[in-house]
Amino acid sequence: MNEDESKQDRGFTVVDKRGAGESEAASGPETEETTGNLPRVDFSNFCLSLATSALYQLGVVGDPETGKPVEQKNLPLAQQTIDALEMLQSRTRGNLDAEETQFLDGLLYELRMRFLEAGKAAAE
Secondary structure (H helix, E strand, C coil): CCHHHHHHCCCCCCCCCCCCCCCHHHHCCCCCCEECCEECCCHHHHHHHHHHHHHHHCCCCCCCCCCCCCCCCCHHHHHHHHHHHHHHHHHHCCCCCHHHHHHHHHHHHHHHHHHHHHHHHHHC
């Protein structure tokens, strides 16, 4: 194999762009709190992400990029998202701490109320 063929068969190259003067702690694995600019994935953040999707589908919150309201609500998709949270609630019953249980209960209550409001507005 000549030199050109060997360069082509290497696949991909990983280049470490961290500064040479950085401490190991600063250049090591991401911290426990964040991964890049994203919040740490835990049960509450996961549920909150689903709830935010449902609120978007209900037209309660705007597009995350533009901030503009949703042009058309998607009640069936919002119901499916709420159903997914209810499934998580039933599947995790007894395995969550009191704070997580209270958080999920409150989140589902709020989503159900918003869903009813959106359904009434659509019927008018």
